[in-house]
Amino acid sequence: MSANKFVATCISTSLAGALWLAPTAPVSAFVAYISNEKGNTVSVIDTDSWTVTKTIKVGQRPRGIEFTRDGKFVMVAVGDDDTIQLIDTKTQEVTDTLPSGPDPELFTQDAAGKTLYVANENDNTVTVIDLQKRARIGDVQVGVEPEGMTVSPDGKFLICTSETTNMAHFIDTGTRQIVANVLVDARPRFAEFKQDGSELWVSAEIGGTVSIIDPAKREVTGKIKFAIPGLRSEAIQPVGISITKDGKTGFVALGPANRVAVVDATSHEVKKYLLVGQRVWHLAFTPDEKYLMVTNGVSNDVSVIDVAAQKVIKTIQVGELPWGITIAQP
Amino acid sequence: MGGPAIRLLIGAISLAAFATSAVAAEPVDIAIGYLGRATVPQTLSPVDQPAADDGVAGARLAIEDNNTTGKFLNQRFTLLDRRVKDEEDPAQAANDLATKASFILANLPAEALLKVADALRARSVTLLNVGATDDRLREQDCRANVIHVAPTRSMLADGLAQYLVWKQWKRWLLVTGSHDNDKLFADALRRAATRFGAKIVEERTFEDTGGARRTDSGVTLIQRQMPVFTQRAPSYDVLVAADESEVFASYLPYRTWDPRPVAGSAGLKPTSWDPAQDQWGATQLQNRFVKLASRRMNALDMQAWTAVRMIGEAASRTNSGDAKALSDFIKGPNFSIAAFKGTRLTLRDWNLQLRQPILLADGRMIVSVSPQEGFLHQFSELDTLGVDRPETKCKLQ
Incomplete structure (x- = not known):
């Protein structure tokens, strides 16, 4: 466990090291890229001034979005164009595409940033892409409507959640074979490991829960349940999950409940509900974990949460129907 | 004293291991019947004219979806399609189907559905009404062996x-x-x-x-x-x-x-559904349906899809193919189903009607989805639609 933590720290340190070479950015300023599902744009936010500095036109229905490990590109899945576009972070323009397979929604990459795994919802497949060659190198057949994707901190397993099969599939990244299927609640949308690899959290949008999975036993060991006074339970639809690096606090976006749940990641009890915008989708920490930014799909804005204070401090207008978010050093 | 007990235990373990491997070799088969009318009604607009596989195509897609999941759980779903002509006895056709399937989807008019339900009463067969919208089937004429997936009028x-x-x-x-x-x-x-x-x-x-x-x-x-x-x-x-x-x-x-x-x-x-519906992830469902049926999905297709998925959901949650276990799970308090309508769908326990949002469509687009904002309910906002528990005339038997 401690070895895993050490590796994770090393990666984040070396990543930060590489980025220190970037010219004259204030230490605390990061840059956030937000995909706007309806607007067909990506909004760029400077986290120093909390303003939108650029709106980039991208392909149709942008959703999943992530920096490449070297920070040179932002990858954005444009599902209705059946591709993943690469935004050059220097010019902030789309410069290339990846052969993602049809209808990509969410994707994940290994720690080295060499291999990209893409969920293709239309044909129950995960596509494997070599990021350096920008070429498709394989695929894995999974359950109906794969969506949530993450790689275990030790790099050995890819997790893919399938929304209609209601499972988290454990895929051996070496053999690309499914080695376990863990049944979770209805419509699992997102999967996130604690950085020490001790727990895997899977949100179930329609089931209204987050399943805690023991990655060693590959069993559900507990469930986070949510209850908000005055709100009908059907409106509580967990989607995005972020867990602090120390594994102590989890944040869960609750969709049309318009709230982010703050969860004690040890006891798995909900400590607080933070009111954000309408239909909150995904969230991302600034690299220093001082702030958490969340996308509000229906109110067309992004809420900024002060992580230590557990308070919403700011709302920033972005494009139409913001969905995904990724943050790094500029 | 301890010796034989331990041997017995080891025996039991190896037997269990054997049973597991035997199950792994031979999947659990779950057969589902589809009982519909042979005649297709005439519509005013040729655009609305139902295809020959109207309804049953939805069931077929859900069988495929269930089997994709089933391959991870060693379950195999099959569909038996039976159409009755107007002069035929639907009860006879249902009895034939019931020898092979414990769940039967029915797309029949109210009177025929009641006849079938009463004919199957002695068997442990569950009917899933995917077509009839008659309120009386959920009220004074409700039956304990009929689950209603179609919404009511x-x-x-x-x-x-x-x-x-x-x-x-x-x-x-x-x-x-x-x-x-x-x-x-x-x-x-x-x-x-x-x-x-x-x-x-x-x-x-x-x-x-x-x-x-x-x-x-x-x-x-x-x-x-x-x-x-x-x-x-x-x-x-x-x-x-x-x-x-x-x-x-x-x-x-x-x-x-x-x-x-x-x-x-x-x-x-x-x-309950429309070919234009693409919200809440429905795009993928519509795409799979187009691939299978070369047309987009309508309300009857969706009702049949949902019915077969309800059985599949029960099978994966209970890890069983036993008809009673499945029907008990569907009728039980922990059942819900995701059906691309933005909320989980559950059964009204007083009359076995599936709660569901109602789409409002103009033939081209989805205009709105009810319940509308502000129509509140103490238990579920979906119960602002249709006959609610305090008003029901249903006594399940």
Whole structure:
């Protein structure tokens, strides 16, 4: 466990090291890229001034979005164009595409940033892409409507959640074979490991829960349940999950409940509900974990949460129907 | 003393291991029947004319979806499609199906469905009503062996009424066809108007005098008939038509004497599903359906898909193919199903009706989804649609 933590720290340190070479950015300023599902744009936010500095036109229905490990590109899945576009972070323009397979929604990459795994919802497949060659190198057949994707901190397993099969599939990244299927609640949308690899959290949008999975036993060991006074339970639809690096606090976006749940990641009890915008989708920490930014799909804005204070401090207008978010050093 | 006990234990473990490996070799088979009518009804618009695989195509897609999941759980689903001609006895056909399947989807008129339900009473077979919208099947004529996946007329009417009231179109001109089903839909619309504060300013009946639904010079005549038929109405906001028999409603839009929108059986229609529905991840479902059936998915297809998925969901949650275990799970408190309508769907335990949002579609797009914001309920907002627990006449047996 401690070895895993050490590796994770090393990666984040070396990543930060590489980025220190970037010219004259204030230490605390990061840059956030937000995909706007309806607007067909990506909004760029400077986290120093909390303003939108650029709106980039991208392909149709942008959703999943992530920096490449070297920070040179932002990858954005444009599902209705059946591709993943690469935004050059220097010019902030789309410069290339990846052969993602049809209808990509969410994707994940290994720690080295060499291999990209893409969920293709239309044909129950995960596509494997070599990021350096920008070429498709394989695929894995999974359950109906794969969506949530993450790689275990030790790099050995890819997790893919399938929304209609209601499972988290454990895929051996070496053999690309499914080695376990863990049944979770209805419509699992997102999967996130604690950085020490001790727990895997899977949100179930329609089931209204987050399943805690023991990655060693590959069993559900507990469930986070949510209850908000005055709100009908059907409106509580967990989607995005972020867990602090120390594994102590989890944040869960609750969709049309318009709230982010703050969860004690040890006891798995909900400590607080933070009111954000309408239909909150995904969230991302600034690299220093001082702030958490969340996308509000229906109110067309992004809420900024002060992580230590557990308070919403700011709302920033972005494009139409913001969905995904990724943050790094500029 | 300890020796034999341990040996016995080891024996039990190896037996269990053997049983597991035997199961792994041979998947659990779950056969599902589909019982529908052989005749396809005629519609006014050729665009709405049902395909030969109307409904059953949805069941087939759900079988594929269940099998994709089933390959991880060693479960295998099959569909047995049986169509009854009008002169045939549906109970006989159901009994034939029941020898092979413990779950039967039924797309039958109310009377035939009741006949089938009573014929199957002695068997441990569960019927899933995917077609009949009759409220009486969930009320005075409810049956313990029938789960209703199709919405009721009252749910459809309430879904429409909530939107019309939200839109402030509260004065309705109600036009009803002369067939029994049209009158039942009109009853549901009247009830909805009373519940949600709309006013029916006048009622008219459109008599079905027979004749072909399509003729070569049809439009000329209709263009003269419809304005005259809707002339001299008191002030109204929206014309609401009850015409399940497809006799006149689709002739009304753009032809009313006063320039008014049309809703109900034409114009803005309440429905459980629509080919245009693509919200809440439905795009992927529609894409899979188009691949399978070469057309987009309609309400009957979706009701059949949902019914088969309910059985699949029960099978994966219970890890069982046992008919009783599955039907107990579906009827139990922990059951819910995801069906691309933005919320989980559950069963009303008092009459086994599936709670569900109602889509409002204009034939091109989804205009809205009910329940509308602000229509609150102490238990589930979905129970603002249709007959609620305190009003029910159902005694399940």
